[in-house]
Amino acid sequence: MRAMTTTPSQRLARGLLPLTLMLSTATFAQDATSGGEVEVLNWWTSGGEAKALGALKDELADDGIGWQNMPVAGGAGTNAMAVLRSRITSNNPPTAAQVLGYDAQDWADRDALSSLDDVAEAGNWDEVFPQPIQRFAKSDGHWIAAPFEIHSTNWVWANTSMMEALGIEQPETWDDFIASLKTAQEAGHTGLAYGGQPWQDATVFENVVLATGGADFYRQAMIDLDPEALDSDTMVESFENFRELLQYKDDNSPGRDWNLATAMVINGDALYQIMGDWAKGEFLNADLTPGEDFMCFRTPGTQEAVTFNSDLMIMFDTGDEQQQSMQRTMAEIIGSPEFQITFSQFKGSVPARNDLPSDELDACAQRGYEQAKAAADSDTLLGSMAHGYAAPASVKNAVFDIVSSFVNGNMPSDVAAEQLAMAVQGASS
Amino acid sequence: MSKPPSSRGAGARERLQHWLPKLVLSPSFVLVLFFVYGFILWTSYISFSDSGMLPDYTWAGTRQWSRLWSSWTWGIALHNIWVFGLLYIVSCTLLGLLLAILLDQRIRAEGTLRTIYLYPMALSFIVTGTAWQWFLNPGLGLERTMHSLGWESFSFNWLIDANMAIYTVVIAAVWQATGFIMAMFLAGLRGIDGEMIKAAQIDGAPTWKIYLRIVIPQLRPVFLSAIVVLAHLAIKSFDLIVAMTGGGPGNATAVPATFMYSYAFSRNEMGIAAASAVFMLAVIAALIIPYLYSELREPRS
Numbered sequence: 001m002r003a004m005t006t007t008p009s010q011r012l013a014r015g016l017l018p019l020t021l022m023l024s025t026a027t028f029a030q031d032a033t034s035g036g037e038v039e040v041l042n043w044w045t046s047g048g049e050a051k052a053l054g055a056l057k058d059e060l061a062d063d064g065i066g067w068q069n070m071p072v073a074g075g076a077g078t079n080a081m082a083v084l085r086s087r088i089t090s091n092n093p094p095t096a097a098q099v100l101g102y103d104a105q106d107w108a109d110r111d112a113l114s115s116l117d118d119v120a121e122a123g124n125w126d127e128v129f130p131q132p133i134q135r136f137a138k139s140d141g142h143w144i145a146a147p148f149e150i151h152s153t154n155w156v157w158a159n160t161s162m163m164e165a166l167g168i169e170q171p172e173t174w175d176d177f178i179a180s181l182k183t184a185q186e187a188g189h190t191g192l193a194y195g196g197q198p199w200q201d202a203t204v205f206e207n208v209v210l211a212t213g214g215a216d217f218y219r220q221a222m223i224d225l226d227p228e229a230l231d232s233d234t235m236v237e238s239f240e241n242f243r244e245l246l247q248y249k250d251d252n253s254p255g256r257d258w259n260l261a262t263a264m265v266i267n268g269d270a271l272y273q274i275m276g277d278w279a280k281g282e283f284l285n286a287d288l289t290p291g292e293d294f295m296c297f298r299t300p301g302t303q304e305a306v307t308f309n310s311d312l313m314i315m316f317d318t319g320d321e322q323q324q325s326m327q328r329t330m331a332e333i334i335g336s337p338e339f340q341i342t343f344s345q346f347k348g349s350v351p352a353r354n355d356l357p358s359d360e361l362d363a364c365a366q367r368g369y370e371q372a373k374a375a376a377d378s379d380t381l382l383g384s385m386a387h388g389y390a391a392p393a394s395v396k397n398a399v400f401d402i403v404s405s406f407v408n409g410n411m412p413s414d415v416a417a418e419q420l421a422m423a424v425q426g427a428s429s
Numbered sequence: 430m431s432k433p434p435s436s437r438g439a440g441a442r443e444r445l446q447h448w449l450p451k452l453v454l455s456p457s458f459v460l461v462l463f464f465v466y467g468f469i470l471w472t473s474y475i476s477f478s479d480s481g482m483l484p485d486y487t488w489a490g491t492r493q494w495s496r497l498w499s500s501w502t503w504g505i506a507l508h509n510i511w512v513f514g515l516l517y518i519v520s521c522t523l524l525g526l527l528l529a530i531l532l533d534q535r536i537r538a539e540g541t542l543r544t545i546y547l548y549p550m551a552l553s554f555i556v557t558g559t560a561w562q563w564f565l566n567p568g569l570g571l572e573r574t575m576h577s578l579g580w581e582s583f584s585f586n587w588l589i590d591a592n593m594a595i596y597t598v599v600i601a602a603v604w605q606a607t608g609f610i611m612a613m614f615l616a617g618l619r620g621i622d623g624e625m626i627k628a629a630q631i632d633g634a635p636t637w638k639i640y641l642r643i644v645i646p647q648l649r650p651v652f653l654s655a656i657v658v659l660a661h662l663a664i665k666s667f668d669l670i671v672a673m674t675g676g677g678p679g680n681a682t683a684v685p686a687t688f689m690y691s692y693a694f695s696r697n698e699m700g701i702a703a704a705s706a707v708f709m710l711a712v713i714a715a716l717i718i719p720y721l722y723s724e725l726r727e728p729r730s
Binding site: 054074078079081084088089103106110196197198201204251252253255392393394397398402404405406407408409419422423426429 | 481482483484499500501502509566567568586588589590592641674677678679680681691694695696697698
């Protein structure tokens with residue numbers, strides 16, 4: 001998820017991408033024929049992500065399989081997916097690719113993927129991976145993707161020393177949460193460290209919807225896309241709560257990258273940030289200890305539920321025996337208990353399997369892992385709208401449009417709910 | 430003895446001279462035909478198809494077009510390109526003309542000044558956008574500098590204000606293109622017959638009247654060229670906006686080009702993206718074709 005950070009140079013790269021696509025794919029095409037190697041398309045290029053991917057590379061090397069990395073950085077995978085499309089269209093698929101959300105289903109619908117059923121059966125995947133994950137990793141009852149981990153997006157990251165200095169207890173309800181933000185603001189701090197980019201707006205918004213309406217309402221509105229729920233009084237109330245929360249961000253937030261917002265909490269400029277668990281990596285890189293120097297807790301009002309996203313590895317049907325056996329080995333490794341733990345340690349996530357001990361994870365991840373398991377059991381492990389696990393990309397972006405306009409303008413809450421319902425309908429028609 | 434070979438040689442040379450231009454031009458002709466006009470047709474077809482993540486050739490009628498026109502962001506994008514285009518063209522033309530007239534007063538160091546004004550055009554839009562983004566960002570640039578110099582009440586936050594952000598893009602774009610337009614007008618001014626101006630001066634006409642009645646009317650072709658150049662730059666504006674605001678805050682500075690990119694590459698809506706691309710092409714064509722027509726016709730008449 002780090003790839004969502006966009007520096008000016010990455011924006012530049014994104015702008016130039018369509019031009020460079022053809023050139024880069026042409027060179028990849030020549031290398032792909034060498035034997036005994038897997039070619040893996042991904043956008044994991046930053047510190048923790050690259051280390052996590054390195055774990056997979058090492059495991060494969062132990063099995064004598066070479067690794068040909070094909071990183072395409074930037075744009076939350078947008079660039080990588082563009083490269084992938086051109087590779088598939090030119091009939092030259094990579095061995096495997098890291099994808100998010102509905103993309104795996106889309107490729108499966110085009111019969112581009114290898115089935116992983118035999119690996120899944122041997123590894124008992126039907127039992128160990130929670131249903132909501134299977135929803136994305138299976139197509140028509142067949143396994144088509146190997147899930148790496150579970151990231152969850154309903155976390156608050158808090159500066160412990162500021163909380164102590166201001167006498168703030170960890171808030172349990174939405175009202176307490178707002179009250180603590182107010183305390184921080186009155187003491188001259190920024191309450192909420194906020195990055196004003198569409199996906200971050202939507203990440204915070206989905207937290208507010210979940211806290212306001214509860215898990216059932218979230219499912220109805222964000223996953224089932226029920227027009228009545230989208231334009232309901234509860235949604236209007238969600239927008240009102242969102243507006244109230246936005247009072248506690250600073251004025252300079254538009255366009256800010258998420259990791260810069262995290263740095264505000266780290267440096268003691270802001271009290272909280274609402275962000276997915278990848279934010280933890282920033283704290284750990286600053287040599288801070290979870291539970292002592294910073295706190296992680298579920299967004300107040302959403303403790304019962306977990307909104308998730310999950311990286312998936314899909315394997316392409318290359319029609320080559322050797323490639324197929326290597327793909328199976330790779331899927332086996334990704335689904336294995338040891339790898340799931342190692343990977344999550346590097347990536348800041350929690351394992352996607354629900355049958356592992358949590359003692360090797362850090363304090364935040366231990367709690368997160370137990371909560372994710374509990375949520376899966378009580379059917380409140382919900383796909384994140386902001387990260388493409390609630391609805392396909394077209395709908396997700398239509399939601400971004402409205403939410404960002406709401407954040408950056410003076411749109412009244414009832415108009416916002418009405419527009420949201422219309423935009424979602426327009427995008428899903 | 431020597432005649433037949435030479436005439437054969439001359440015949441071959443003639444044939445070569447006849448065919449060479451065609452031979453040399455044909456590859457580029459074929460390439461342009463295929464990659465430009467071929468893909469225009471392909472994109473037009475895609476805009477009437479069911480294409481989403483990948484091209485899908487199922488005919489969908491005008492579905493993508495009606496979805497385009499009912500899209501929330503498309504409305505913003507059209508409004509922005511209208512505001513941006515109009516302000517950009519008008520400001521560049523007026524400022525460029527003014528600078529050209531001032532530079533045309535036989536001043537010292539004219540060459541140096543001209544180069545200084547022209548330099549921004551040498552920068553890419555990405556560089557311009559990034560630099561202006563830093564400069565106008567309240568937390569980094571102008572506002573912060575003013576605050577640290579002691580002017581605490583100074584405020585210039587257009588870049589992060591959804592209602593004003595598009596104007597910051599206009600500022601940066603005008604800064605970049607004005608020098609170029611100035612050079613065009615300067616060349617136009619130098620082409621005006623000095624005798625006419627002298628005659629007017631002898632008749633006692635005030636300078637402003639000379640410019641208004643004699644000089645500016647003669648610059649008509651330069652105005653036309655400047656407006657056409659600026660108009661298509663405005664419609665193509667993509668990199669400047671991506672570098673400066675990323676289309677934000679929210680979608681406040683979305684323009685048709687960023688709209689098209691986002692729908693094609695991040696929203697898996699290739700059909701809508703194609704429809705918006707065809708629409709942009711149609712608008713540019715409506716501007717450029719009459720201009721090219723008049724330009725290419727003139728020498729013959």
